[in-house]
Amino acid sequence: MSSWTPTKYKTRNWAEYNLSLKKRGSLSIWFDPEMAWEAAPSGQRGRQQAYSDAAIQACLTLKVLFGLPLRQTTGFIASLLKLVGLDWSVPDFSTLCRRQKALSVAIPYKGSAGPLHLLIDSTGIKAEGEGEWNARKHGGPKRRLWRKIHIGIDEQTLEIRAIEVTSSSIGDAPILPDLLNQIPPDQELGSVTADGAYDTRKCHDAIAARDAHPVIPPTQECQIMEAGQPRCQSAQRSGESLKVSRPRTLATGDRIPPQKPRRNQDALCEITRSAPLGARL
Numbered sequence: 001m002s003s004w005t006p007t008k009y010k011t012r013n014w015a016e017y018n019l020s021l022k023k024r025g026s027l028s029i030w031f032d033p034e035m036a037w038e039a040a041p042s043g044q045r046g047r048q049q050a051y052s053d054a055a056i057q058a059c060l061t062l063k064v065l066f067g068l069p070l071r072q073t074t075g076f077i078a079s080l081l082k083l084v085g086l087d088w089s090v091p092d093f094s095t096l097c098r099r100q101k102a103l104s105v106a107i108p109y110k111g112s113a114g115p116l117h118l119l120i121d122s123t124g125i126k127a128e129g130e131g132e133w134n135a136r137k138h139g140g141p142k143r144r145l146w147r148k149i150h151i152g153i154d155e156q157t158l159e160i161r162a163i164e165v166t167s168s169s170i171g172d173a174p175i176l177p178d179l180l181n182q183i184p185p186d187q188e189l190g191s192v193t194a195d196g197a198y199d200t201r202k203c204h205d206a207i208a209a210r211d212a213h214p215v216i217p218p219t220q221e222c223q224i225m226e227a228g229q230p231r232c233q234s235a236q237r238s239g240e241s242l243k244v245s246r247p248r249t250l251a252t253g254d255r256i257p258p259q260k261p262r263r264n265q266d267a268l269c270e271i272t273r274s275a276p277l278g279a280r281l
Contacts, residue, residue: 029062037051050089053106056095056099056103060073107163112154112156114188118152118183118212119153120153122149123151124147126145148165148166150165151179152179155193163179164179172195172197173200174202177202180192183210189210192213192215192216195216203216
């Protein structure tokens with residue numbers, strides 16, 4: 001029988017509790033009057049952009065936040081600018097639709113004290129396109145559309161510092177230099193941690209260019225030499241050694257082969273065989 005009693009965790013400061021619940025529904029939007037709303041001249045030939053990337057990003061952020069269509073977004077932004085007393089013009093819906101395709105998004109972050117330790121990995125998401133809708137509606141073959149999200153996360157604050165979205169045909173290693181380019185040049189980069197898919201020469205060169213320490217396990221075709229430096233089979237044939245700095249645990253220990261993936265049924269049978277008899281019943 002549990003010893004928990006309802007009076008033990010009873011709320012007593014109802015005034016503060018109700019005030020905190022009311023603050024959850026409050027909304028505050030600030031527009032900096034010194035914000036670069038209009039785009040600066042690019043110096044190139046052709047028609048110049050009328051609005052800066054920050055203005056387009058602010059409009060699209062409010063669009064996603066409130067779930068508004070593009071036309072309603074322009075009206076909402078116009079009403080907000082009128083309330084705060086700013087005589088800025090509002091991008092029309094066609095401009096927002098065109099600029100969002102190639103918009104360079106600046107991700108806000110709080111930052112951590114000291115050098116940045118970046119964790120890099122990728123994951124796949126399934127996008128339901130017209131093929132799957134027709135398959136459910138009219139029957140027929142099912143077609144799946146996949147996208148890959150490459151992200152770089154701050155180890156200390158767990159904030160996303162870099163992100164790239166590609167098709168499923170793009171590998172992990174070619175995107176690492178693009179992720180590192182999203183980190184400001186004045187930001188000190190301490191280490192970059194990734195899995196064995198990023199153990200390539202270009203990835204190590206990109207990390208070394210930022211004066212960072214790579215924490216990447218060796219791939220299956222690499223061997224740990226007596227000096228702690230790996231040598232791939234392709235490098236052995238060409239007579240060149242791939243010098244990569246690795247953690248002490250990888251430099252002094254033996255190479256651990258990667259575990260072969262199992263199907264769900266095989267993993268379930270393995271768990272069932274290792275469980276006690278009472279747990280199986």
